[in-house]
Amino acid sequence: MLRQDINELLTQTGPGTPMGDLFRQYWIPALLAEELPENDSPPVRVKLLSERLIAFRDSDGRYGLIDEFCAHRGASLWFGRNEGSGLRCPYHGWKYDVTGQCVEVPSEADNSSFCENVKLRAYPLVKVGDILWTYMGDPAKRPDLPEYEFAHVPQEQTYTSKRWQQCNWLQAFEGGIDSSHVTFLHSGGLKSDPLFKGAKGNEYNMKDTKPFFEVADSEGGLFVGARRNAEEGTYYWRITPWVMPAFTMVPPRGDHPVHGHFWVPIDDENCWTYSFDYHPARPLTAAERQAMIDGHGVHSKNIPGTYRPVANMDNDYLIDREAQKRGETYSGVAGIAMQDASLQESMGPIVDRTKERLVPADSGIIKARQKLRKAAIALRDEGVTPPGVDTAHHRVRSAAVVLPQAESFLDSCRDAVKATPGVPHSSV
Amino acid sequence: MATLPMYASESARAASASESRYRITVPIAPARNARVIALDARSAAVARRISDGPWANARFYTCEATRGRRRADEVLLHGIDGVPAALDDMLRGTDVVVVIATDDSGGALAAAIGSACSARAITTAGVVLGDGFEADDAVAALRPHARVLLLSADESDAFELLRALRV
Numbered sequence: 001m002l003r004q005d006i007n008e009l010l011t012q013t014g015p016g017t018p019m020g021d022l023f024r025q026y027w028i029p030a031l032l033a034e035e036l037p038e039n040d041s042p043p044v045r046v047k048l049l050s051e052r053l054i055a056f057r058d059s060d061g062r063y064g065l066i067d068e069f070c071a072h073r074g075a076s077l078w079f080g081r082n083e084g085s086g087l088r089c090p091y092h093g094w095k096y097d098v099t100g101q102c103v104e105v106p107s108e109a110d111n112s113s114f115c116e117n118v119k120l121r122a123y124p125l126v127k128v129g130d131i132l133w134t135y136m137g138d139p140a141k142r143p144d145l146p147e148y149e150f151a152h153v154p155q156e157q158t159y160t161s162k163r164w165q166q167c168n169w170l171q172a173f174e175g176g177i178d179s180s181h182v183t184f185l186h187s188g189g190l191k192s193d194p195l196f197k198g199a200k201g202n203e204y205n206m207k208d209t210k211p212f213f214e215v216a217d218s219e220g221g222l223f224v225g226a227r228r229n230a231e232e233g234t235y236y237w238r239i240t241p242w243v244m245p246a247f248t249m250v251p252p253r254g255d256h257p258v259h260g261h262f263w264v265p266i267d268d269e270n271c272w273t274y275s276f277d278y279h280p281a282r283p284l285t286a287a288e289r290q291a292m293i294d295g296h297g298v299h300s301k302n303i304p305g306t307y308r309p310v311a312n313m314d315n316d317y318l319i320d321r322e323a324q325k326r327g328e329t330y331s332g333v334a335g336i337a338m339q340d341a342s343l344q345e346s347m348g349p350i351v352d353r354t355k356e357r358l359v360p361a362d363s364g365i366i367k368a369r370q371k372l373r374k375a376a377i378a379l380r381d382e383g384v385t386p387p388g389v390d391t392a393h394h395r396v397r398s399a400a401v402v403l404p405q406a407e408s409f410l411d412s413c414r415d416a417v418k419a420t421p422g423v424p425h426s427s428v
Numbered sequence: 429m430a431t432l433p434m435y436a437s438e439s440a441r442a443a444s445a446s447e448s449r450y451r452i453t454v455p456i457a458p459a460r461n462a463r464v465i466a467l468d469a470r471s472a473a474v475a476r477r478i479s480d481g482p483w484a485n486a487r488f489y490t491c492e493a494t495r496g497r498r499r500a501d502e503v504l505l506h507g508i509d510g511v512p513a514a515l516d517d518m519l520r521g522t523d524v525v526v527v528i529a530t531d532d533s534g535g536a537l538a539a540a541i542g543s544a545c546s547a548r549a550i551t552t553a554g555v556v557l558g559d560g561f562e563a564d565d566a567v568a569a570l571r572p573h574a575r576v577l578l579l580s581a582d583e584s585d586a587f588e589l590l591r592a593l594r595v
Contacts, residue, residue: 315437356592358594
């Protein structure tokens with residue numbers, strides 16, 4: 001359980017809130033690069049951390065992320081004309097550049113300096129990998145760009161998707177460090193998903209449904225090790241890294257690409273789940289990439305032209321009770337992503353954590369909440385830079401290994417959990 | 429025959445904030461009968477500090493450091509108030525034991541306690557405070573038995589774990 005005041009502290013990310021200020025210390029995904037595919041392409045509404053923004057790519061290829069609403073009368077710049085190195089409000093023709101600076105007010109006299117005094121709130125928008133990242137904090141404290149491995153391997157080795165999740169970011173994120181649900185909720189996927197099936201590790205997963213856990217601090221967040229019995233005298237370990245505030249990786253399976261998520265608050269009742277797959281040492285095969293596009297693995301099949309999953313709360317997630325009876329899916333919902341999302345959304349927009357009954361196996365979640373709370377308060381009260389801002393903290397990996405029973409996963413996997421360019425991930 | 433209301437999606441309605449108001453609200457009685465055992469001198473100090481918390485059924489114990497293997501019936505505990513207690517008696521009626529360690533001096537005790545808990549189907553959790561290296565033996569001794577090992581530099585994690593478990 002969590003006290004109500006702490007639940008509110010962790011789930012509220014709007015401007016001026018402690019968690020909102022914490023998120024504003026980091027570069028976070030704002031949108032996929034594919035959403036602004038070319039110069040002067042249509043602007044895109046972006047809501048992040050409870051702020052309404054508009055993203056556009058100007059005639060010179062520069063990205064901008066600015067206040068959605070025109071400074072004049074408050075019309076949405078989503079209707080704007082993206083032309084001539086700026087975004088023009090179609091109502092009265094006011095025009096803004098990618099920094100939010102107003103560069104033209106047609107109703108003013110020629111050579112008027114009026115527009116120099118009009119500037120919309122703007123945030124930097126930078127392409128790293130498949131994602132356009134933004135930093136919404138104090139410009140003077142802007143950290144170096146993110147160095148997560150999935151965003152830095154060659155283009156042919158990585159794939160990123162996103163989906164709208166209709167709940168607070170924290171309950172979505174907590175699923176990312178909760179290894180104990182895999183054996184139940186995703187058991188069907190281990191047998192059939194083209195991006196999961198066939199790995200030796202899956203057998204350990206299915207044979208031992210009561211994993212043991214070890215939770216350890218890392219410089220950027222946590223490592224959560226889930227341990228299951230393997231062959232005589234050995235354990236199968238699945239190691240999940242979390243880098244604050246919202247980056248998690250799923251331990252790999254066999255030579256399948258390795259995957260993970262970035263959980264980004266839209267507002268307090270919605271979040272974006274960015275899902276990535278990459279292989280550190282080889283291009284994705286055509287079959288793997290197609291499987292990702294088709295919504296397998298950690299990805300979702302979205303309604304064309306949107307980032308809303310086809311299976312969503314408005315159609316009961318297309319639940320199939322017969323498939324559940326046949327054992328094809330455990331919950332009746334198809335796909336790893338929507339199996340998670342359906343249950344997390346079912347908790348309500350912001351789950352009341354005062355009513356939880358946690359068990360020791362939830363220690364990773366308990367510890368993560370504690371770290372988030374402490375970091376938010378240390379930032380608020382003392383200005384302490386939180387873990388995960390330093391880009392060295394980004395260079396982590398998940399791992400799946402078999403170790404002798406006496407060995408500590410932390411000691412034995414120091415290299416395995418470091419992102420080393422070109423070196424395959426440690427996987428079983 | 430009455431017609432039941434039909435909705436396009438029960439999930440969308442059921443997951444709404446307005447529907448959250450209708451969730452049953454009853455006081456949640458503490459379901460855990462927890463015992464917290466400090467394995468060494470520094471962890472005993474931690475246990476004493478957190479024993480003042482708002483616990484319902486949690487009881488706190490220390491045990492004397494010892495070397496070499498110990499059988500469960502050789503483990504002697506003391507309550508925070510100094511009253512001796514045999515491990516066997518202490519475990520009666522318990523459903524979760526949280527062991528706290530800061531160094532290796534309690535490694536042998538950890539093995540005996542973990543083994544005794546396993547034999548009684550008592551969930552065991554270990555909180556190892558410090559940088560982890562000072563308590564390698566304790567971690568190794570606890571590993572076969574503890575459902576969870578929390579390795580942390582933050583003493584307050586022990587308190588937070590107990591609070592989250594509603595002990």
